[in-house]
Amino acid sequence: MRPLLRLPLHSITSFYTIPRISLRSFSHSLMVKRKSEVLGDSFNIQPPSRIRKMEAQPITTTIELTSKEAQLKDLLLDVAKFINGSGSLEEPVVLRWAGGWVRDKLLGIPSHDIDTAINVMTGEAFALKLCELCQQPATIKKHVLAESDVGNLHKIARNPEKSKHLETTTIKLFGYDVDFVNLRKETYTEDSRNPQMEFGTAEEDALRRDATVNALFYNLNTGKVEDFTTGLKDMKSRLIRTPLEPFQTFMDDPLRVLRLVRFASRLEFTIDPAAEEVMGDRRVLDALRLKISRERVGVEVEKMLKGNHPRKSLEYFEKLGLYHTVFTDPTHSNIPVPDISNWKIAYELFDSLRQNKTPGSIYDALVRSDEADYYAWILVAICPWESVEDPPHVSGKGKQPPPFVTLAAREGIKASNKISDLATAAHNNRAEIMSLMMAVSENAPFISERDRFGMAIRNWEAKAGHWRVQVMYALLIEAMEVLAPDSAKSVSKDDFLHKWQLFLDHLQELDVMEAPSLKRLIDGNQLAKALGVKPGKWMAEALNVCIKWQLRHPEATDPAGAVEDVRSQRAELGIPGK
Incomplete structure (x- = not known):
């Protein structure tokens, strides 16, 4: 007989820790708890009413599951059957896969993250029953479970300040990261984006979501995709629309502004004009500045800039008037406002270089990894701050304050120390980068001095790493200055890029591109x-x-x-x- 699966419990966050105790004894103790505790009291949410609201009939469609998805579905339905057979619930368990997985499945985009919504019990209660069932020999045999098919169980507790409004229980199943949470509805107060949570219907759960395309369900019991909003229609129209009235949607949770930008850029969808109209409303922007933690803002921006279409995200920031709310230090009311009138030149040029990469090209020479690409997009995002004069340094009162370009990254999106240091280095080294580039362009007498260029590159790298990205930053700052239609230094784009290509080719000819890794002959x-x-x-x-x-x-x-x-x-x- 195959040995029983071992399913250790441990936490992956500092918010909550599930003790390492026997699943069987824990499951037994769970069964003797008050019924209401299993259903929600212990998680600060209200259990479902005895009299359920009449739910609207959704529009439905079908999708075809892969063999692994079908295997996961069958296992979860057996867990629901196991729970229903205990007679402990007044209503049968109905399971739905929700949100992003359904959307991506309809678009043909592979996804390994599956959110499972449950109608009458919490995610933790369901997941513990799953673990209990998966230890039974009959289940192991029926579903051909291997040790690697069922991972560790984790619980992430509520943390409203980080936009985590409800406990989530997650487990690795058949290679998928499966989250379990109950269907819920939310009620917001005027001064907080942290909602009151309670059990809800599938329709109420759909209506509380940020976009209709993220409000679709796949009902495991019926095998149908359910649309309680206009999600299927909007998918066909490639439209990002809020399920409820946009202004109230954004005032309830201003983070949804950034989420809509992210999904529109990632999926190459269009944002509903009615939503666009209020996304830049001063009241919405003030709520975004005051109610949303900058860490959460940073998470959304990171996902945008690591996505497939970061330029589109920055275009939305400019079009919708979001720039000065996101890329700023919200703790200071008197911080300057940078001029972003020429910013489009920078992000469009960088994207053009990126899309037209060829061996030896500017992008190929300066951006050598996915990490470097992300860092470069961060610098693209904050480069309008380069034109703002550095904060004054009061003599004798501590270190020189960082430049505004650094503050925009560090305080605006809570960028890491590594990124903040890179922003500072790019700002501080720009003058020398420009000087050497111009020297090559003008064929200065010293341009054959290999040590001059090699030591400069080593110095740029020593301060924060990614010296090549710092050169890209200098290039983009100059582009904003000289490629603007009204610039007194106006040059053609081809001439401008030729000058920088000449500089990089010269560094290659001098063989100093790898100067930072030069091994010393003597220590x-x-x-x-x-x-x-x-x-x-x-x-x-x-x-x-x-x-x-x-x-x-x-x-x-x-x-x-x-x-x-x-x-x-x-x-x-x-x-x-x-």
Whole structure:
């Protein structure tokens, strides 16, 4: 007989931890709890009423499941049958797959995240029953369950400040990440985006969602897609529409503004004009600024910029007037407002370079990974701040404050320290990047000095990494200045790009593109020994002299010449005598 599946319980968040105890004993204790506790009291939501509301009949259609999806469906229906057979509930369990999976399935987009909505019990209660059933030999045999088919059970507790309004229980099943949650309806108050939650019907659950295309259900019991709004029609029209009146929808939860932008850009759908009209309403923007945590704003922006059509997202930010609400420091009311009139030049140019990538092209030379592409889009998003003068530094009162371009990333979307440091470096290094690019363009006498260019690149990389993305930033800032129709420096796009291509080709010819990874021929201890002195503060600059020598002598394998260079500059470097 096949051994029973072992299903350890543990938390993946700091919000809530399920104790590591026997599933069988836990399930037994669960069965003797008060019925209302199983149904919702312990999760701060109201259990379903004895008298259910009459639910509207949805428009339906069908979809074809894969073999794995059908296997998952059969298992979940057996769990529902197992629960219904216990006689503990007044109504039978009805299961629905909800939202994104249904939408993507209809669009032919693969998805491994499945939200399962349950009509009369909480997600945790259902998932525990699933775990109980999956340990029974008959279930293991019927569904041909392997150890890898059923993963660990997790519970993520409510955290309204992070837009998590209801506990969610999730488990890995047949390779899918399956979330379990009850159908619910929401009631909002005027001053908070954290709703009062209670059990609801499928129609009420659909109406509370951000967009009609995300409000579709696949009813496992009937095998039909259910549309309680206009989701199927809007899918055909490629339209992003709110299920309820747009203004109240956004005032209830202003984060929906950003979610609609994300889905419209990702799916290449059009946003309903009625929704567009109020997305930039000052009252909605103020609610977005005041009621939504910047971490949550950052999550949405990250998903947009990592998606397939980040340019479209930025276009919506400009078109709908969202820029100054998102890319800003909301904690300061007197922060400057950058001019975004030429911003379109930057994001359209970067997207054009990206779409027309060829070997050796500007994008190919400067963006070498998915991470670099995402970082570049962040810099594209905040580049209008480059024209704003740096915050003043009050002498003697701490460090120089970061430039506004950094604050827009750090405070506006709560970007990571790595991204914030990159924004600062791109800002600080731009002048030198421009200087060297112009030197190449004008064929300055020193452009054959390999050490000059190699050391500059090493310095850009040392400050925050991704020196190539910093060069792209400098290129885009200049583009905003010289490609604008009313620019006094106006040049053609072809001439502009040719100048930057010439610069990158020159760096390639000098063979300095990989200068940051140049391996030293001599380390600090060896250098000190060769000079007959102890290491000191002089060491860092002396090692730079060695690297410069290596860049001038790329074929060298003996560091003797580098040591002589250091020795000849002993006084300037502050190296003590023997």
